[in-house]
Amino acid sequence: MTFGKGNHLHLIDGSAFIFRAYHALPPLTRKSDGMPVGAVAGFCNLLWSELTSTRKETAPTHLAVIFDAGSITFRNEIYDKYKANRPELPEDLRPQFVYTRKATKAFNVACIEQDGYEADDIIATFARRAREAGGTVTIISSDKDLMQLIGDGVDMLDPMKNKRLGLEEVFEKFGVAPNRVVDVQALAGDSVDNVPGAPGIGIKTAALLIQEYGDLETLLERAGEIKQPKRREALVDNADLIRISKRLVQLDGDMPLDIGLDELEVKPVEAEVVMGFLQEMEFTTLTKRVSERLKVAAPVADTAKLVEADELAEAVQVPFDVAGYEKIDTMAALDAWIARIVEVGHVAVDTETTSLDEVQAELVGISLCVDAGRAAYIPLGHKQGGGDLFGGAELVAGQLGLDQVLAALKPVLEDASVLKIGQNMKYDWKIFKRYGVEVGPFDDTMLMSSAMQAGLNGHGMDALSEKYLGHTCIPIKSLLGSGKAQVTFDRVGIDDAVKYAAEDADVTLRLWAMFKPQLHRARVTTVYETLERPLVPVLARMEMAGVQVDRQTLARMSGAFAQKMLGLEAEIQEAAGQPFNVGSPKQLGEILFDKLGLPGGEKGKTGAYATGADILEDLATEHKLPGLVLDWRQLAKLKSTYTDALQDHINPETGRVHTSYSITGAVTGRLASTDPNLQNIPIRSEEGRRIREAFVAPKGKVLVSLDYSQIELRILAHVADIASLQQAFKDGIDIHALTASEMFNVPLSEMTSDIRRRAKAINFGVIYGISGFGLARNLRIPRAEAQGFIDRYFERFPGIKEYMSDTVAFAQKNGFVQTLFGRKIHTPEINAKGPGAGFAKRAAINAPIQGTAADVIRRAMIRMPAAIEALPATMLLQVHDELLFEVEEGASEALIKVAKDVMEGASHPGVHLKVPLTVEAGVGATWAAAH
Structure with a gap:
């Protein structure tokens, strides 16, 4: 076939996709020899999706995968520092490159690379030739450098998000049309590829300049006219570097190629060749899919009860298709699903309800998923006709009875040999608990994400699906509506509910299959299993108990x-x-x-x-x-x-307030309280403290408050190794008075309240990286005097300054900091320049201290239920470093003894703090009296 009008060329950016697949997908190893093959699996699934695309209007007639041949190209002759800062290849990625090329050939697709040129140049050349021949082009990549090629007849497809990129997306990214993208890139530079650009000019500023002056050369010629001094100097002083930068980012669309467009025609896949390759790689799931499509025999599948993590990781690649979702409306169908769950040993489970308030929400349906791509929804409470949103409507016919479904599911949901998988499992745990089912054991994909990615992204299911699965979930608003027209889920049609709810379970299973093996790779398995997951039922019980107001x-x-x-x-x-x-x-x-x-x-x-x-x-x-x-x-x-x-x-049924704790609400591990927020009740003012008077104990009971004393200062004394502060904590000396004595050379016996107050402000301010300006505002003193206090503080306690600089350096090198318990807090802005740089550094300094304090109280909370089980007491609230209990009047002293022992001994066995943890206790009829 001669390439021409009506033909559609797909160009896959193979090199870029390998890296993206490696970082986004779970580690996968070949069982026979342990060789890493995760990136290869992702690559093969992309190829197969391309070859079996059902999008007729965009399906390729011609297809090629383009690779980088090596790291040295003509751009290194233009600028010898080009890509000089790129890190070494990960050891488990390096051996996979050769197999991606083998995969391309096994699927009978053109595999192209050329010495001296980058894959982007080859793509640019093929795209130009295809357009000149009258055809259209789709570039399979999300690489921003290729967006300069978008235009009439050329678009891009982000394969991970399945999103098309056209003129609108180019303008959204660069603020200019495709033909001016290289001008913007030349000005902004690229730290990853070491393209210098103009110092201090980012994408937004560059776009504004190009929009105003038309093109880069005109801008440089008229740079002296620019009113802003910094911009003017950046352009005038760096004009030559900017021109070099443009040559670096400009793709060469006229490079010599030994292969013509006709040779890229899509060819039939040869079953024997591709099946042999897939079996060699041991890609069980993909082998089955390919064999079904090609109508050839697949190898006998492993029928072991527990699916290997690596097989699950590969299963993540199964395409999303609502045809794989079913409605369960007979007990026979439910029994078959339960049998499959028991056979496999795990199930993703999700609930649909009438409200986000778990204490009052009614169960509408349950979704289940055992295998990626196949999920089910059990409608239980969908209504129609009659009444209004607050009752009176009749149940839709054909739904199973709530009691019989829960009776059938209860054994498997409580079976210790079956792992339940959820996204934000605390919500579902509370819903099932209200209906008499205590779910366990379980995994929670939201907590897995938080343990691995705190500080990098959100952990909601929709965001995780977009990022890791490249799949956009059905938005809940499309079912419920919004504003005054919004309905509750029990008014959603069952057919729509099946698609939405089953998809939730399917996505959750895929995320779990991806995240589970990554926990070990990210070295956060202990954090997840000892600090995150065990906290779920503890918080759930606290939230259900509520507090009387x-x-x-x-x-x-x-x-x-x-x-x-x-x-x-x-x-x-x-x-x-x-x-x-x-x-x-x-x-x-x-x-x-x-x-x-x-x-x-x-x-x-x-x-x-x-x-x-x-x-x-x-x-x-x-x-x-x-x-x-x-x-x-x-x-x-x-x-x-x-x-x-x-x-x-105040809940009308219980007469109590039921807050909800977010385990992933803060990157440091601090819990966040919402609906209502009980953690931000002010305590510095008299009026703020009085609000706690409204929190009361029921008749015959009292409230007990246990609060860690200066825990963050104690952790600072440990991590910064300040001997004088450590000894003071051991001796029970007033730490603020000691700091004042050290700083201002005032004997403890002559300490005044004003001097102590200033030392206290500095002690706590240092933890949060306070500036001279901030301290001046807090103490209402001149800025120079405040800065003098801070300077003197670091002179007296040099270990703190050393801790700060070491922590920032670690964050700049590794991109994260850690608590004493191993919790990772990522610091993506730590190497940024500009106004946000100072904040990023202060956050990095504070995170290990605040995070360790959060880990300590988590450990205490996790151990507390078993410790107080024999006492007539209930743990109600956690507010920063404080735990609040409700206990029968005669048992308050016994509770204090047990709870203090747990809290003061809440350090990790492998973490030996050089300072003691001290807890202060109080008892009263109200929270204010107890505190």
């Missing part, structure tokens, strides 16, 4: 706050010299900066002055109005966020 106390507080706010409003308006809306930042800004003429007024994009808390705190020394507004805002927040809102959160 007195509505009348809250109502009285709301009234008192409202009265006090009215008084403050009168004072504020008197100080302003006129009435105005205190809650209006715009009106406040005009009063402060236009009328009163206070310094530092800056207007934002809306034209209004900024009046944030930090600005008002700075102005509080200039005029009394800003301080009064801060007091008013604090009361307004306490009233709206707590005393008013908490009343709405």
